[in-house]
Amino acid sequence: MGGRRLSPAESVRALGEAIDVIRRGIRAADERGALRGDGAYYQVKGAERGPAPARDVPGP
Numbered sequence: 001m002g003g004r005r006l007s008p009a010e011s012v013r014a015l016g017e018a019i020d021v022i023r024r025g026i027r028a029a030d031e032r033g034a035l036r037g038d039g040a041y042y043q044v045k046g047a048e049r050g051p052a053p054a055r056d057v058p059g060p
Contacts (some may be wrong), residue, residue: 014041025049027057
C-alpha cells in the first residue's frame, strides 16, 4: 500500500495516536466544532465528530 514503513516501536506509537483520534471523535460526538489534531503520525483538520456509539465503549 502507499504508506511509509514504520519500525515496530513507531507502529505502536502510531496505533496509540490513532486510537486517541478515534476516541476524541466518537466519545465527544456531542461536542460542538470539528475535530482537529496535529500528531506525529496523523493530522486531523476539521473532521466531523460522531456518530455516537450505540453502547458505552470501555476505556480510559
